[in-house]
Amino acid sequence: MDTHEKLRDRIDKIDQELMELFEARMEVSSRIADYKQQNDIPIFDEAREEEVVDKNVGRLKDETLERHAASFFRHLMALSRKRQHENLKDYESPINNI
Numbered sequence: 194m195d196t197h198e199k200l201r202d203r204i205d206k207i208d209q210e211l212m213e214l215f216e217a218r219m220e221v222s223s224r225i226a227d228y229k230q231q232n233d234i235p236i237f238d239e240a241r242e243e244e245v246v247d248k249n250v251g252r253l254k255d256e257t258l259e260r261h262a263a264s265f266f267r268h269l270m271a272l273s274r275k276r277q278h279e280n281l282k283d284y285e286s287p288i289n290n291i
Contacts, residue, residue: 218269219276226277236277242270 195203229236246266250259 218273222273222276223280225273226280229277230281236274236281242267245270 250262
């Protein structure tokens, strides 16, 4: 049986990996913002975001996590959009409270 401390250590390692992946995702998001600006493409694409949510929720092994995974990806994409707005100096984002 795992101890509380071992479980905390495992969470800490997972969190470290998540932060590395988060930074990588935000870097790519910044590059996407540049591409969108150069090609006059709006930052928000609702159909694309729903596609990303559906694709990633579909990867779950535990279907009981679907609602939480969908929420996680919607929040993650909202942060990406906010980052893109910041990078483009177009901070008229409707998600300033995130």
